[in-house]
Amino acid sequence: MSDPVRAPRLVGGTFEVSGAVELAVAERSGFIETRHVGSALVLSPDGERMIALGSPDAPILPRSTLKPFQAVASIGAGARLDGEQTALASASHAGTAAHVAVVRRMLTEVGLDESALLCPPALPADSDARNDVLGGGGRPSPIYMECSGKHAGMLSACVANGWTTADYTDARHPLQQHVKDVVERLTGEKVAHTAVDGCGAPVFAITLAGLARGVQRVATTSEQSPFALYRNAARVYRSAREHPWAISGSGRPDTVLMELLHCYAKAGADGVMTMATDDGTAVAVKVLDGNVRAARTAAVALLAKAGAITTDAAQSALEAADTVVLGGGAPVGRLRPVV
Template identity: 50%
Template sequence: MPQTFAAADAVELAVVDRSGFIESRHAGIAVVLRADGTIAEKLGDPSSLVLPRSSLKPLQALACLSAGAPLEGDRLGLATASHSGTDRHVAVVREILAAAELSEDALGCPAAWPGDTATRDELVRELGRPQRVRMNCSGKHATMLLTSVVNGWDPEGYLSPAHPVQQLIRDTIERLIGEKAAAVAVDGCGAPVYAMTLFGLARAIHRIGNSSTTSPFALHRSAGALVEAVRAAPWTIDGPGRPDTIVIERLGVFAKGGAEGVMVMVAPDGTTVALKMLDGSGRAAAAVALRLLERHGALASADVADAMSKLPLTVTGGGQDVGAIRPAF
């Protein structure tokens, strides 16, 4: 059975410091690629298999864009998003569905409350209920539906690995990662997610993050447009006050977190990091990725410190700050 790395193959990436006592430790693997794509650093074995979860979304969105999905600006950002379900996010998802002439009922993702606390509280006060369009993956699902319609494929059953849109996505993913998918699983939103090496994921994100809209290659032009859209509107990919949006706004990186402790980032100079926390916790993932980019000269220390001060890394006790979640290096 395909599986991820074992505890013996992981290295310590982060610790939780409570009042000067190391309370918990997060182990995992990570890889840093230089701007030219060569390996700058390995922590653990990046040839280990991982499920990228939502860190796969840039690859899925790129496949849809390359297949003719008419996406640009905020719609392209939402195609790549794990959004927090605000009204602003939902309005763009509905625009994508309207372009496909489909209703919200066509979405195959589960109904969910918005991740944004204020939006959820407002819905509760209004006696609202969970909705598919509020689910954090609804932008990706709407994009898959739009891609199906544009190409004349029946949108019914679009989540099946055998559906043309999923075949297209898998082919594009394997092209970008430079390897065959080791396994296919069902993601939390119901879409297929593919097992690959961490290095393969890093290589794909590096290619996307270093692409240009002026490239002679169509796929690279599409990748350049995708990254530009996210950097121009960081709110689209995550949400106000949330990690991916914070680091994109403050540092200009391209960042995409995934469930179970996965994170990928590309700095403005092209340096790329990918990591996976073995215990599945993502609470330290952004901080570790930022410190790795800083360590390799891709980000200034003062800028990283400023961004990290905005991340939810504080440990509290009795209503006071008593420690922090921090990288172990």
């Protein structure tokens, strides 16, 4: 009999409930059913703290909100990506045929196929795409997994450098060491802890303040900067803004927010959300119970509170995003911000 799986030794954690504030509530038929607490930080275009709630200086695992930094690192390490490919390298895509085609092209251009991907097999998150795969006799595959674009970008960087591809998700791999360095340079702080993300790649613990700072830098740097790091960061931001469909998918919340608010929006698993407007206002949110919808709702409201978007625009965007509470298949309430 094999040994039971042992939990890793606890070496740290994020802020506690006592260091959190209420950010959003869900109402059902006029009754507040759930309350979502967490922390948030809004930075002004000049980098000043406009709104700080909870414990923004405590470490968090940014999950997929780390993807723009990882894309910057892949490009900086030599990955040759066009606009759509750059967007997919920073995406949590829905696995549509259009998404998958771009990822396959990323792999083919460096002489690889989807067997090189080390992200776990999955079915498309998009229901129509999932039905098409199953209807055609297909099965879960790594290329349908929402992080396959990020992984393809990493593989492209590995091929460019002659690095091994069979272990590119190992935290000791030169690519991941480079990613860690880029994260620290963009956020302005040292990584507090290294964990394994859901896709198998390393995820680096940073503070919510560092995350907001890094997203703001990605949104405000220039492609004419004398520094390659900032040129690459500006390229990632521009590609995401020009191809919002690639970041998530048509009708999906992050893409909807990007299209309606003309901004950058990227959620991460377990209650993390980042947004940035073209003027450089940036927000980062972490909801302790892991509810991404609540984090997204709070982030939009905080951008409006900071004056970066109008209240009407925020309300319209939230109505179009995933905030409706259903009962018997009909709307009976809504997730709403309280910040």
